[in-house]
Amino acid sequence: MVEITNKKWSKEEVEYLESAWGTVAIPSIAKKLDRSLQAVKLKANKIGLTAFLECGDYITLNLLRTALRNGNANGGNYTIDQWERKGLPIRRKRVDQCSFKVVKVEDFWRWAEKNRTLIDFSKMEPGALGAEPGWAKEQRKADNDMAKFKRTPWTVEDDGILKSMLRQYRYGYRELSERLNRTEGAIKRRIMDLGLRERPLKAYNHNKWTEEEVEILSEMYEKGYQPDAIRGKINRSAQSIRGKIERMVYGGQLRPRSNFRKTC
Numbered sequence: 001m002v003e004i005t006n007k008k009w010s011k012e013e014v015e016y017l018e019s020a021w022g023t024v025a026i027p028s029i030a031k032k033l034d035r036s037l038q039a040v041k042l043k044a045n046k047i048g049l050t051a052f053l054e055c056g057d058y059i060t061l062n063l064l065r066t067a068l069r070n071g072n073a074n075g076g077n078y079t080i081d082q083w084e085r086k087g088l089p090i091r092r093k094r095v096d097q098c099s100f101k102v103v104k105v106e107d108f109w110r111w112a113e114k115n116r117t118l119i120d121f122s123k124m125e126p127g128a129l130g131a132e133p134g135w136a137k138e139q140r141k142a143d144n145d146m147a148k149f150k151r152t153p154w155t156v157e158d159d160g161i162l163k164s165m166l167r168q169y170r171y172g173y174r175e176l177s178e179r180l181n182r183t184e185g186a187i188k189r190r191i192m193d194l195g196l197r198e199r200p201l202k203a204y205n206h207n208k209w210t211e212e213e214v215e216i217l218s219e220m221y222e223k224g225y226q227p228d229a230i231r232g233k234i235n236r237s238a239q240s241i242r243g244k245i246e247r248m249v250y251g252g253q254l255r256p257r258s259n260f261r262k263t264c
Helices: 011-020 026-033 037-046 061-068 077-085 105-114 134-147 156-167 173-180 184-194 211-222 238-250
Strands: 058-060 090-095 098-104
Touching: 011 026, 011 037, 026 037, 058 061, 058 105, 061 077, 061 098, 098 105, 105 134, 156 173, 156 184, 173 184, 173 238, 184 238, 211 238
Parallel strands: none
Antiparallel strands: 058 098, 090 098
């Protein structure tokens, strides 16, 4: 259906369309320009932009990489290669005498649901590949929760705070994580990297899990949340939560999140 509108294209809009064409998904271009998909396609054809595999039935690996990195086309080759070895259903398609590696969008979503731990959806703009399944929206919320933790290199100040708190023998991993805004796993690795002899206080894990705690854990786990985010709803350390998840997965109470990462 052709869009009926008198809205003229500005010079800036045309320049953006030309620079984005072939590297940014058409739905994202349309959203950026506040125009319909059909209007964008018609304008691209009118100004002579060559055909390419757009976000529809198929998507090129380059476009997929760009979409998953929030418009950044740089890097990502290693990741895509890893995904291909882990079953990403890649095909070959010819367009205008050229051959492209492509993925059918619906095939990507089916694969991604079974391997969601391999993807950081916080870096992917909503709608970048068109309509999304409901689970992807929930997973993005979960990944955004994890994105709040610092992932930058440790500073001298960070190390100083960590050492000071450890020497007081009063804090566990949870308190250290909350103070430094890093995951408990990151703190554990930093202690090892620095060769520190002091250790966080061990959490008392002998309290029996309540039905309410197990219900909250199960629900958040199924939605894609990590232990460091789940602990915000359960008064336990991320390590304790991770251990509970592993026991529930091995016991068949929870399903593995990925064929390649059995738990978190």
